[in-house]
Amino acid sequence: xxxxxxxxxxxxxxxxxxxxxxxxxxxxxxxxxxxxxxxxxxxxxxxxxxxxxxxxxxxxxxxxxxxxxxxxxxxxxxxxxxxxxxxxxxxxxxxxxxxxxxxxxxxxxxxxxxxxxxxxxxxxxxxxxxxxxxxxxxxxxxxxxxxxxxxxxxxxxxxxxxxxxxxxxxxxxxxxxxxx
Numbered sequence: 001x002x003x004x005x006x007x008x009x010x011x012x013x014x015x016x017x018x019x020x021x022x023x024x025x026x027x028x029x030x031x032x033x034x035x036x037x038x039x040x041x042x043x044x045x046x047x048x049x050x051x052x053x054x055x056x057x058x059x060x061x062x063x064x065x066x067x068x069x070x071x072x073x074x075x076x077x078x079x080x081x082x083x084x085x086x087x088x089x090x091x092x093x094x095x096x097x098x099x100x101x102x103x104x105x106x107x108x109x110x111x112x113x114x115x116x117x118x119x120x121x122x123x124x125x126x127x128x129x130x131x132x133x134x135x136x137x138x139x140x141x142x143x144x145x146x147x148x149x150x151x152x153x154x155x156x157x158x159x160x161x162x163x164x165x166x167x168x169x170x171x172x173x174x175x176x177x178x179x180x
Contacts (some may be wrong), residue, residue: 044091045099045128047135051085057098064120079103083112083143086136088119088128099123100132104140104148112140114150133163 055072063069079085088100099120106112114136119129140148151174152160 042092045131046089046091046096047132048087048089049085049139050087051079051082053079053085053087053098053101058101061098061101061118061120065118067118078115081105082115083108084136084139086132086139088132088135090123100128102132102136104136106140106143106145108143110145111147111149112145114148117150129159130163133160137163 055075058075059069059072082103083106084104086102087098090097090099100118100123102114102117104112104114114133117129117133117136119132137148150160150165152165
């Protein structure tokens with residue numbers, strides 16, 4: 001476990017207060033997605049750890065990126081049993097739109113696994129996926145989780161590498177069991 005100690009050294013510990021339902025966060029984005037709260041119709045990007053997510057809105061987000069549909073009752077159960085749920089919203093005036101989502105499971109002490117990271121295609125390539133992941137990692141670190149894993153499709157491995165993820169340097173290979 002020496003690798004994980006170096007990746008999350010004490011100097012990188014994050015002291016984050018408990019999450020409020022919505023947090024406005026500075027977003028390093030390009031294009032028209034930078035947050036602003038000046039004018040009534042201005043666009044802002046906000047993050048939330050609220051679990052009360054409209055499952056149909058989440059399903060639309062997943063449809064937009066081409067994910068296979070999953071039974072909503074199971075999605076609801078997965079969210080309820082997750083250690084962390086993070087959502088990213090575009091806010092214009094009094095309207096909000098779900099544009100990103102991620103969740104993590106955990107043993108509540110050492111380990112967490114990030115699942116279901118999704119950003120709407122209209123908001124990809126603007127730095128928002130990176131910001132969502134940094135938000136999730138910050139929240140996990142604030143709970144003193146020191147070992148964070150995830151599963152990535154081949155076409156997004158380079159994205160996660162830019163965030164510091166790598167294949168296990170100790171050579172541990174994951175194993176899977178599926179019912180026959």
